[in-house]
Amino acid sequence: MKYTIIVPVYNRTNEVAELLQSAEQLNYNRDNFEILFVDDGSSDELGKFIHSYRSESNLAIRYIYQxxxxxxxARNNGMANSSGDYFLFLDSDCLLPPQWLNKIDSALAEHxxxxFGGPDTFHDxxxxxxxxxxxxxTSFIGTGGIRGNKNSFERFYPRSFNMGISKNIYKNIGGMRLRYYGEDTDFSARIYEAGYKVGLIPEAFVYHKRRTSLPRFFKQIxxxxxxxxxxxxxxxxxxxxxHLLPAFLILGLxxxxxxxxxxxxxxxxFWIPTFFGFLLICLLAFYQSYKMYQNIKISFLSIIALNIQVFGYGYGLLKGIWKFKIKKTALENL
Structure with a gap:
């Protein structure tokens, strides 16, 4: 077995069904990969769905509960129970293009x-x-290109929505040590610090549905x-x-x-120049979004999403500074 695809799931059976339907279209040898779902204590009968699922293309599917x-x-549990030489991490709200594993295969053979990791994008x-x-x-003014853009302002750190490691990494440095706060970024940093070769595979993208409402998006950010x-x-x-610019923006306002x-x-x-600066950024977001989607409604929604992202991230930074810097909350249990 070359690849084990590890998917942590918590009350997302509907997403798992969509993910599996996309996996059925993978044009890759079924003997060379398996999909391992790690149920993180779901209450929506995920296990029943997995055990009753009948793959139309002979996918190798496994399920474990914690x-x-x-x-x-859940990812650590998945790595401990994997059969593959490489562990591939996906979020349950991702969909796979047919060529995903082939692109990973080609990049590993070449580099x-x-x-490694790949970008996330949208499906039509x-x-x-x-x-x-x-x-x-995914835009540069939104995240600086850090989620798989070649023009990122910083080194590429694979994220767990589309990330892979060799089994040897897990054997040598262990699994993820943080529970909720930046566990995948910390894991990637430790991989770099251990001297391993890390790369971006731009062609190995996934379609990422992310959050389905603006309040949930704000909470995530x-x-x-x-x-x-x-x-x-x-x-x-x-x-x-x-990284602190959104926090400085909130404090400045x-x-x-x-x-x-x-x-x-x-x-x-002060307020008139500030307003025109804000308006200019919103117009740029509208233009970039319209160029991407050719849809006015999406362009207006993109302005809203961008502002939620900037102010939500800034608020999170300030909250994190208070919690982890000022109050000095211990990191061991995060």
């Missing part, structure tokens, strides 16, 4: 990566909201912002001023608001 301890521990069937969230999460502070405590070089109350005459000096 008490609810989080996605990182001999020890660890996604709703306008999901496409807007995809724009926000807030957690990501908090995780950046955790990662910075564990790996000093991974927390730079550029609060400062301007208070200053304007105290000195109303300065309103035009």
């Amino acid at each position: 008490e609810n301890t989080g996605p990182a521990e 001999q990566y020890d660890a 069937s996604f709703s306008p909201l999901l496409k807007a969230v995809n724009y926000s999460m 807030t957690r990501i912002g908090m995780s950046r502070i955790v990662i910075g405590k564990l790996h000093k070089h991974m927390l730079k001023p550029v 609060l400062f301007l608001f208070v200053l304007t109350i105290l000195i109303p005459a300065i309103f035009s000096w």
